[in-house]
Amino acid sequence: MSTATLSIDLDAIAANWRALDSMSDPGTQTAAVVKADAYGLGADRVAKALAKAGARRFFVAVAEEGAVVRQALGPGPQISILAGHQPGDTDMIHDLDLTPMLNSIDQVTRHLESLPGHPFGIQLDTGMNRLGMEADEWAAVAEYVLAAAPELLMSHLACADEPGNPMNAQQLATFHALTDGTGIPRSLAATGGILLGHEYHFDLTRPGIGLYGGAPYADAYPVVRLSLPVIQTRIVEPGEIVGYGSTWIAEGHATVATLSGGYADGLPRTLSNRALLWDEDTPCPLIGRVSMDLITADISHLKQAPRALEIIGRHQGIDALADLAGTIGYEILTSLSARYTRRYTGSAA
Numbered sequence: 001m002s003t004a005t006l007s008i009d010l011d012a013i014a015a016n017w018r019a020l021d022s023m024s025d026p027g028t029q030t031a032a033v034v035k036a037d038a039y040g041l042g043a044d045r046v047a048k049a050l051a052k053a054g055a056r057r058f059f060v061a062v063a064e065e066g067a068v069v070r071q072a073l074g075p076g077p078q079i080s081i082l083a084g085h086q087p088g089d090t091d092m093i094h095d096l097d098l099t100p101m102l103n104s105i106d107q108v109t110r111h112l113e114s115l116p117g118h119p120f121g122i123q124l125d126t127g128m129n130r131l132g133m134e135a136d137e138w139a140a141v142a143e144y145v146l147a148a149a150p151e152l153l154m155s156h157l158a159c160a161d162e163p164g165n166p167m168n169a170q171q172l173a174t175f176h177a178l179t180d181g182t183g184i185p186r187s188l189a190a191t192g193g194i195l196l197g198h199e200y201h202f203d204l205t206r207p208g209i210g211l212y213g214g215a216p217y218a219d220a221y222p223v224v225r226l227s228l229p230v231i232q233t234r235i236v237e238p239g240e241i242v243g244y245g246s247t248w249i250a251e252g253h254a255t256v257a258t259l260s261g262g263y264a265d266g267l268p269r270t271l272s273n274r275a276l277l278w279d280e281d282t283p284c285p286l287i288g289r290v291s292m293d294l295i296t297a298d299i300s301h302l303k304q305a306p307r308a309l310e311i312i313g314r315h316q317g318i319d320a321l322a323d324l325a326g327t328i329g330y331e332i333l334t335s336l337s338a339r340y341t342r343r344y345t346g347s348a349a
């Protein structure tokens with residue numbers, strides 16, 4: 001087999017959900033964010049495992065993703081759409097019982113006119129300026145909207161992964177100002193917001209990255225392992241080069257392994273000459289440029305050529321790899337290739 005294997009531990013995802021759930025009061029519900037195919041790990045399998053762990057409410061970015069999650073879960077669990085009620089989504093929202101988080105006056109009008117009585121939430125902008133109604137828009141329609149009984153008022157924090165950032169307290173105060181006294185359930189915190197403490201939790205939290213083992217949730221159980229098969233080995237002489245641009249030059253005799261997996265598979269080219277690959281506990285330096293489908297490693301010090309080397313795992317997690325590549329764990333996860341063979345492990349698998 002010459003495609004890499006991505007192992008996804010569904011028990012670890014379930015354990016991370018339970019741990020994040022236990023950080024807020026029993027009266028606070030913990031949802032699960034499964035947008036972008038559950039951060040690249042497979043929305044179908046992941047949503048089922050989370051439902052089994054006790055999650056009753058799911059968030060996705062767009063209605064099409066909601067359809068996949070509804071297919072996996074069947075009727076019952078609530079599926080919320082962060083993009084709200086977009087033109088053309090009305091039938092899907094109705095037929096699959098999706099709950100749009102309306103983020104503009106236009107969307108409120110569209111929703112209440114096309115699907116009167118169908119559940120919806122409201123997304124408010126508290127300073128991130130990305131999605132949601134601004135304070136003045138909300139002031140103009142709040143009375144009308146509240147009369148239609150939204151089931152959630154939500155907003156999103158811009159800097160929750162930095163506990164010391166004054167933006168957090170500022171957004172919290174704005175959220176209170178926009179929603180106090182409405183009597184409607186409220187949600188402000190994603191993973192970072194859960195870690196900021198109880199005053200950020202309100203009635204519902206919406207963790208995503210923490211479920212999948214990523215920062216800022218430092219205590220998360222690791223979820224993914226990525227193993228790249230060695231498809232050729234060779235010995236190079238001193239002075240010979242490896243890879244595009246001759247960026248690595250052998251100082252002595254070296255054994256070079258060529259592995260299946262490259263930037264087309266979500267292994268950033270910025271990892272060239274930087275990351276390590278692992279044969280069990282033995283590190284092997286990634287040498288030369290990452291190319292589209294292939295990566296090369298120096299295995300001179302190994303007793304025999306391994307069948308595969310691990311690039312994400314116990315020794316180098318998604319955030320460590322992200323640091324080396326100059327990105328974040330979220331991007332490493334959501335770029336994981338469709339070419340990888342996904343192997344689900346754990347009792348939920």
Ligand SMILES: *Cc1c(COP(=O)(O)O)cnc(C)c1O
Binds near residue numbers: 082209210
């Ligand atoms: C992506 C997202 C989340 C989840 O965020 P994490 O940082 O992955 O926990 C929650 N709420 C909204 C609005 C989002 O866009």
